[in-house]
Every structure is written in C-alpha cells, then in structure tokens.
Amino acid sequence: MQRVLVALCFSAAAALVPNGVAARAANAKAPLKAATFERAAPTAPIFSDVCSETGVTLSRFMIETALANPELRELESIFSSIETASKTISNLVRRSALTGLTGYLDSGNINIQGEEQKKLDVITNEVLKNALRYTGRMGVLASEEEDAPVEVDDDLDERYKKEIIVEKTTGKYVAVFDPLDGSSNVDAGIPTGTIFGIFEDKQDECDLSNGDLDACLESTLQPGNSLVASGYVLYSSATHLFMTLGAGTYGFTYDEHIGEFVLTHPCVEIPKRGKIYSFNEANRPYWDKPLQGYLEGLSTGAGETATQYTSRYIGSMVGDVHRTLLYGGVFGYPADAKNKNGKLRLLYEAAPMAFLVEQAGGLATTGRGRIMDIEPTNVHQRVPCILGSADDVNECLGKYASTSASEDIYQP
Numbered sequence: 220m221q222r223v224l225v226a227l228c229f230s231a232a233a234a235l236v237p238n239g240v241a242a243r244a245a246n247a248k249a250p251l252k253a254a255t256f257e258r259a260a261p262t263a264p265i266f267s268d269v270c271s272e273t274g275v276t277l278s279r280f281m282i283e284t285a286l287a288n289p290e291l292r293e294l295e296s297i298f299s300s301i302e303t304a305s306k307t308i309s310n311l312v313r314r315s316a317l318t319g320l321t322g323y324l325d326s327g328n329i330n331i332q333g334e335e336q337k338k339l340d341v342i343t344n345e346v347l348k349n350a351l352r353y354t355g356r357m358g359v360l361a362s363e364e365e366d367a368p369v370e371v372d373d374d375l376d377e378r379y380k381k382e383i384i385v386e387k388t389t390g391k392y393v394a395v396f397d398p399l400d401g402s403s404n405v406d407a408g409i410p411t412g413t414i415f416g417i418f419e420d421k422q423d424e425c426d427l428s429n430g431d432l433d434a435c436l437e438s439t440l441q442p443g444n445s446l447v448a449s450g451y452v453l454y455s456s457a458t459h460l461f462m463t464l465g466a467g468t469y470g471f472t473y474d475e476h477i478g479e480f481v482l483t484h485p486c487v488e489i490p491k492r493g494k495i496y497s498f499n500e501a502n503r504p505y506w507d508k509p510l511q512g513y514l515e516g517l518s519t520g521a522g523e524t525a526t527q528y529t530s531r532y533i534g535s536m537v538g539d540v541h542r543t544l545l546y547g548g549v550f551g552y553p554a555d556a557k558n559k560n561g562k563l564r565l566l567y568e569a570a571p572m573a574f575l576v577e578q579a580g581g582l583a584t585t586g587r588g589r590i591m592d593i594e595p596t597n598v599h600q601r602v603p604c605i606l607g608s609a610d611d612v613n614e615c616l617g618k619y620a621s622t623s624a625s626e627d628i629y630q631p
Contacts, residue, residue: 277302277460277471277480284464291464293391294417294448297351298462301415302480304350305452305460308343308399309473312411312454315339321406339405343398347413351394392447393418393439395567400451401535410455412537416571417448439598443570443591450575451537459541461487461575468544468579484545489581492610493547496528497539505555507586507627509618510605516614517549523614536563540572540606544579549607549615553586554629561585561603561629565595569604582612585629586619593631603629 277298285292315321320338396415405411418441450462458473460480470484496517503511516522518530528548533539536552543550554561563569573583573590583590583606593602605615619627 273474273477273479273481275482277482280469280471280482294464297392297394297417298448300350301347301450301452302460304347305413305458305480306473306478307346307350308413308452309454309458311339311342311346312399312405315405316408337399337402337405339399340402343402343413347396347398347415351396391420393420393441395439395571397564397567400537400568401533404533404535410453410533410535410538412454412535412541413452414537414568414571415450416443416446416567416574418445419447439566440595442594443565443573446570446574446591449571451540451572453537453541455538459483461541461544463575463578465574465578468575487544487579489544489576489579489608490547491580491608492524493543493549493608494526494528495531495542495546495548496611497530497532497543497548497550499532499534499552500530502553502555502557505557506553507619507622507629509622510551510553510586510615513615513618523610536568536572540576543607544576544581547608547611549605549611551605552603553605554603554627556628558601559628559630560601562601563604565590565593565600565602566598569602570595572604573606576606580609581607582609584612584616585631586615587624587627587629588631602631 281295281298285295311318311320320342323337394415394417396413398413399405399411400414401409401411418439421441446465448462448464450460453459453461458480459470460473461468461470461484463469468487469482470487471480472483473479474481496514498514500514503514506514513522517528520527522528531539531542533542536550539550542548552561552563569583569590570593576583577591583604585593585603586605590602590604590606605612
C-alpha cells in the first residue's frame, strides 16, 4: 500500500460552499468552488491509505463521502447504478459494429425531438433507466428518448415512447439524462457519451393513476441551481466519468482490468483561458451579431488575447465539453435563424453540464444569462449554450453586453 493523502470536498443537496480556493497538498485540502451561494460546506473525506494498484475507486469515493456526509448516503446507491449502466453502455458502444447495433431502428421510430432513433438510442435508454429505477432512491426519471408519463409496470413497447418513468415507491431523488449523446456518430466510431443530473424530488408522491401528471412533471422541472449532482460519461479511447456533488469536479477513468472507475482527475480546474473554440461554424452566418463578432476575433487573433484560437468540433457535446474542461477554451451551441432556442435541452444537457463546468471554475451562459438560473417550463425545453473558461466566456458576454437583448435571436 502506498501512503497518499487525498482530500475530497463535497456539498450536500442544500449546502453549497463559498467561492475560493483552499490550500493544496500541503494541508490535504481540495479547492472549494461553488458559484453564487454562500453556505457551509460538509466535512471532506480524506483518503489516508491509497492502494498503488487500484487507487481510489468510485465505489470507495462515494462510501467515504457518505460516511463524512450522512445526508448524501442515498446518492451512494444511485452512483453505483450509474457506474454499472455506464460499463454496460461502454461495452455496447465498443461492440456495436460486431453485434449489429449500428444504424437506425427498422421500425423508423421518431423520438419526441423529431429525431429518428438509432438502435443504441433505445437500448441505452433502457439500460440507464432500469439501472436507476431499481435503486429504490428514485421518484421520477426523465429522458431525451421519451415523451409521456407511464407507470413502471407498463408494457415494454410502451416505454420506448415515454418521457417520464414514475416509480411506485416514493424515492427521494429525480434523475434526468441523455442516455447516448452524439449517437449519430456511433457508426463512425466517434466519441459519444451519457449526461445525467440528479435533483431532490419536491413532491412527496405523484400518482399517475389519479391523473396527477402536473405533480410528476413539477418534480422534473427544476432549475440547474437545484441540482444535487450531475455528470457525464465519455465513451472514447477510454471511458471517463466526470461528476460533481456541488463542490468541485472529479474525473474517473474505467480500468477494464479491475472493472472499476478509478479517480484520475481530482479537483478538476478548467484553465481561465484556452486556445480552442468549439462551435459548428457552418451556422455562423445565422448567429447573433455579437457572437459572430466574438468568433471572428478568436479565429483571426483580433480578440482580447490577440491570439488566434484553433477550431475543434466533434459534434458530440460530451466529447467537446470534456476537451474544453481539460484544455480550456469555449464550447457553444447557440441559437440561430433555424433553431431560435438553440438545440441543446436545458434539463438534461445544458443544466447538468453547466453545473459541472461551474464547479470546475468555468462559466455557462445563454449569452445573456446564467444557464443554471433558468426555470424550465417543459421537459424538452431548448436553450442556447455557451460554456467554458471563465475569461473566454466573459469576453463573449462583453460582446453581448454592447448590444440590445431585443436584437437577439433567442427571446426567452
């Protein structure tokens, strides 16, 4: 056993920590970063003995966190289920070309977004849904691939078309997720991912048999600043799980030899500035004028840094955000003339990613306001999304501040 001291700092569901950075390895404290709120932080678990062969696994990470913060105990089983589902999905994605899981469904299913569903869209949705529903901790689940509430014991064929799965038990939490972000890239072997967010259930119970749809929907329609936890899983050359509980962002990498996610990125901090921007530039002529000017400055070196940025765009939000989180820079999917609200879903894409990026010291905005503060009005609501390094995003906000909001394409 190798003697290593690692401190991990977390927040309870309603206990975010103040801004600032604590001392590093010298006193075994991790940085405490949470935007806006000023509340007491829970006790940080300390790993005084770390095995040189296995490191700190996600399982141990959550156990130690729950021991130090009993109010987070129920999250332990939820993350265990997410971990299991992520391993399963990773294997499905890697073997899809060999097992006939590439391409679209023969039935030509269309999800609530009007997008034709791929085989893996449906299968991964079911994998993650079932993993979460049997934790006994979930009250409501909302997914990109579904479109109407249904009781848990409804027929499987019906579940493929649904939006919210309501447990018969009264779980404490609500889960929202995109089971396979970037699924259109799967057949080409390009990185894909899973995005998830966890809220506390505001309703004591919701009963669809009594027509209590509004109460069930209300459980899911919470702003990002109410998130208890969020994260993503990247399926690429390695499988990475990055997550936050409200006081810092932490990254784990799947070690196939031991079958565990191992902590490889403790206390992730996004650089204040980057040199990469990640936008679909084919849409540039149709963006807001301030954003066009901002991207022009980055691409030509006429921006605040007088440095020419590099363009990198995968087309998978998880992949692009993962690179931005590690290398810095800015990622965006803004509103355009065709998609006046943008294309990213607030509840299970933009808000969970915004939470993660903010906890790493970055910013996330629509161009005019903080994504985390937006009150959703429906499960599949879309918003423009610009996130990344704080100085890069602030430069973009400065461009917007010089124009009137009435001129914007996006009008919330």
